[in-house]
Amino acid sequence: MALVYAVKEINENPQMLPNITLGMDIYNSYFRASWTYLASMDLLSTQGRFIPNFKCDAQDNAIAVITGPNSHICHFMAHILNIYKMPQLVYGSAPMTNGNPEAVFFNRMFPNEDHQTWGILQLLLHFKWTWIGVAYISTDSGEKFIQSVLPVFSQRGICFDFIEELPKESFSSKFDEIMNGFSRVLRIMLRSSASIVIGHGDVQLIIIFRPSLMFAECEGIQMNSKGKVWIMTAQMEFTSVPFQKMMGLEAFHGALSFAVPSKQVIGFQEYLQMKNPTLEKEDGFIRVFWENAFECSFPMNDTTDKEMCTGEEKLETLPTSVFEMSMTGHSYSVYNAVFAVAHALQAMHSCKFGHRAMAYDGRGIPLKQQLGQIHHYLRSASFNNSAGEQVTFDQSGQAVAGFDIVNWVTFPNQSFLRVKVGKVDPLAAKDKGFTISADDIVWPSMFNQKTMFSFPDMDECFQCPEDQYPNDQHDSCIPKYISYLSYEEPLGICFAVSAHSLSVITFFVLRVFIKYWHTPIVKANNRDLTFALLISLLLSFLCALLFIGKPNKVTCLLRQITFGLIFSVAVSCILAKTTIVILAFMATRPESSIRRWVGNKLAITVVLSCSLIQASLCCVWLATSPPFPDLDMHTMTEEIVLVCNEGSVTMFYCVLGFMGFQAIICFIVAFLARRLPDTFNEAKFITFSMLVFCSVWLTFIPTYLSTKGKYMVAVEIFSILTSGAGLLICIFSPKCYIILMRPDLNKREQLIKRPN
Numbered sequence: 001m002a003l004v005y006a007v008k009e010i011n012e013n014p015q016m017l018p019n020i021t022l023g024m025d026i027y028n029s030y031f032r033a034s035w036t037y038l039a040s041m042d043l044l045s046t047q048g049r050f051i052p053n054f055k056c057d058a059q060d061n062a063i064a065v066i067t068g069p070n071s072h073i074c075h076f077m078a079h080i081l082n083i084y085k086m087p088q089l090v091y092g093s094a095p096m097t098n099g100n101p102e103a104v105f106f107n108r109m110f111p112n113e114d115h116q117t118w119g120i121l122q123l124l125l126h127f128k129w130t131w132i133g134v135a136y137i138s139t140d141s142g143e144k145f146i147q148s149v150l151p152v153f154s155q156r157g158i159c160f161d162f163i164e165e166l167p168k169e170s171f172s173s174k175f176d177e178i179m180n181g182f183s184r185v186l187r188i189m190l191r192s193s194a195s196i197v198i199g200h201g202d203v204q205l206i207i208i209f210r211p212s213l214m215f216a217e218c219e220g221i222q223m224n225s226k227g228k229v230w231i232m233t234a235q236m237e238f239t240s241v242p243f244q245k246m247m248g249l250e251a252f253h254g255a256l257s258f259a260v261p262s263k264q265v266i267g268f269q270e271y272l273q274m275k276n277p278t279l280e281k282e283d284g285f286i287r288v289f290w291e292n293a294f295e296c297s298f299p300m301n302d303t304t305d306k307e308m309c310t311g312e313e314k315l316e317t318l319p320t321s322v323f324e325m326s327m328t329g330h331s332y333s334v335y336n337a338v339f340a341v342a343h344a345l346q347a348m349h350s351c352k353f354g355h356r357a358m359a360y361d362g363r364g365i366p367l368k369q370q371l372g373q374i375h376h377y378l379r380s381a382s383f384n385n386s387a388g389e390q391v392t393f394d395q396s397g398q399a400v401a402g403f404d405i406v407n408w409v410t411f412p413n414q415s416f417l418r419v420k421v422g423k424v425d426p427l428a429a430k431d432k433g434f435t436i437s438a439d440d441i442v443w444p445s446m447f448n449q450k451t452m453f454s455f456p457d458m459d460e461c462f463q464c465p466e467d468q469y470p471n472d473q474h475d476s477c478i479p480k481y482i483s484y485l486s487y488e489e490p491l492g493i494c495f496a497v498s499a500h501s502l503s504v505i506t507f508f509v510l511r512v513f514i515k516y517w518h519t520p521i522v523k524a525n526n527r528d529l530t531f532a533l534l535i536s537l538l539l540s541f542l543c544a545l546l547f548i549g550k551p552n553k554v555t556c557l558l559r560q561i562t563f564g565l566i567f568s569v570a571v572s573c574i575l576a577k578t579t580i581v582i583l584a585f586m587a588t589r590p591e592s593s594i595r596r597w598v599g600n601k602l603a604i605t606v607v608l609s610c611s612l613i614q615a616s617l618c619c620v621w622l623a624t625s626p627p628f629p630d631l632d633m634h635t636m637t638e639e640i641v642l643v644c645n646e647g648s649v650t651m652f653y654c655v656l657g658f659m660g661f662q663a664i665i666c667f668i669v670a671f672l673a674r675r676l677p678d679t680f681n682e683a684k685f686i687t688f689s690m691l692v693f694c695s696v697w698l699t700f701i702p703t704y705l706s707t708k709g710k711y712m713v714a715v716e717i718f719s720i721l722t723s724g725a726g727l728l729i730c731i732f733s734p735k736c737y738i739i740l741m742r743p744d745l746n747k748r749e750q751l752i753k754r755p756n
Helices: 002-011 035-045 071-086 101-107 113-126 140-155 175-191 203-218 270-271 286-294 329-350 374-379 490-515 526-549 553-586 593-597 602-625 648-671 685-705 711-741 748-752
Strands: 065-067 088-090 106-108 131-136 161-164 196-200 229-232 256-259 383-384 391-392 403-410 416-423 434-436 467-468 478-480 479-485 628-632 640-643
Touching: 002 270, 002 329, 035 203, 065 071, 065 329, 071 088, 071 101, 071 140, 071 203, 088 196, 101 374, 106 374, 113 140, 113 229, 113 256, 113 403, 113 434, 131 175, 140 161, 140 196, 161 175, 256 416, 270 640, 286 490, 329 374, 329 383, 329 391, 383 640, 434 711, 478 593, 490 526, 526 553, 526 602, 553 602, 553 628, 553 685, 553 711, 648 685, 685 711
Parallel strands: 065 088, 088 106, 131 161, 131 196, 196 229, 229 256, 479 640
Antiparallel strands: 256 403, 383 391, 403 416, 416 434, 467 478, 628 640
């Protein structure tokens, strides 16, 4: 409405743009990237024909785009529009550009957010609110607020009971998931002893927050029963959809919000009062809104039992929660953006290029090659709007303005008032840049401003030492207890028993193979490699015990080094066994030169080379940044975790990565040899064993990185035992079965028998 009214005013003013008529296209992005890109491409096409970069209608030239309210919408459009040097006037929170060239084409109608964060800090300090909570949505602006602003608050004595991320609404989100996410945060707020909650979000937050409150109240969560005071940022402009008009607003009663300053534009309310959807021919939105807001139906859409829309319904009769008659901050920014474009065009019209006026075609349309200069004139635009306020931009294209501080007063009929109680003026002297009138503020009924502090006898709160954590009342500190994976706890006992059991089983298998070392099945495929593999598996199960118990200097040095070397030997033995199988079948001819490689020479070469590479990596690790015992004070709130600091994380993943490289090569070789006759080799069993091995260690890394405290050690122990057990079972169980249960198959005749 503000956009249309501004265009109407300009076109009716003969002194603004003579011989030029402004028009507009309005697109609904649905907050989705695909719709936003579609709208951007449509701007570059002839009206009614979607052929990007081809326009044959001289009267349909887009010269600027007013975009918002979300920062990511601006980013999506900038990818395309910046190619054509088309300026964007952002009326919501602008995206983080970080020096990106596309920032040249942004004009920010939204005031500098740094003034807002400074104002929030001054508001907290003014009322001595030093114990607060924060709820935010993870946008560019939200992440900057959490990472850059809150640490500054802490330096000024502000403490945080909670900092919670709210679920981000999207069209792919499930309604129940969003509701459950909001309910979880609401429960945290209600349990909190903080009476002040800062809400940092965007225009969608209020839309989704209202049904979340109703959903929470159905579960017995009364948000307004605890007297919480919301402090909301200006990005959270109040919006709703018509079906929400009967949803309560009590939770926002007494809230304080920062808002983009706006003034009442002469004639705007009268314009709204005269709106009649039956007379609107090109407005594709007003009929849909009208039917939902007034719960009626137009004749062509009469598919329900609703009353007929007459078009004579009045917008001023709607609750404020559905439609505000006054021009809101975002609407005022859009209104000023239209006039900024008009004044830039006017400046271009009057500008002289080479002692001649700016060239226009026969219908008064600027030539395309000159439209690329409009952003230059937008940056220097300065004018007084019809409300009597001066609008100017700084050198970066940011609107020079501050913020109003507004108190929300709600009523049972779903209406509300925004009462201005203060402001942030960046142009005023620093001691006068923030003003607040506390006497004009209406507080929530359960809110008691004099019992707000968690530390009533202190001027400011303090942070607990690293080895302590605050109690639930946040009035004292409790010592943290020492935590590590010990032999006394059930998890440690379980791992220790498993490691010993697997070691005993491996030792038993080794004894069986030694006892029957002269039999054909043990001789087949190099029994020396088999013994080496069994010994390395036995040691791998025992090395898991190094990870259990209180970390010390010796165990920290031995843990990862021993694990890496033993497993490297085991995998290299399997690789050598598989390679020998393939070469044996390739060397069937007596004169073949490959025959000399079949045997111990190749086996020793493969095992030693792989082991030496892994040993070299371990030596570099120990020489540069070896592991050492450490205390983790921060990962767990109530615990001090005794850990082995890996020293060099890079070297840890190099050791792990080389072992993984060996395993993948071994799996590929075994997979290629899987179709060789079963009686001659174990390639199929090796393929299965390496599939298990690789699966375990591929899942290890994300699981390891996502766990905390002593459970990171538990994940590694589990991976060591599981991968070792997979090798033992897949490779040796078939052989043990033949040796012990089917000795009739353990004969040379069986091994050399060819399948039909």
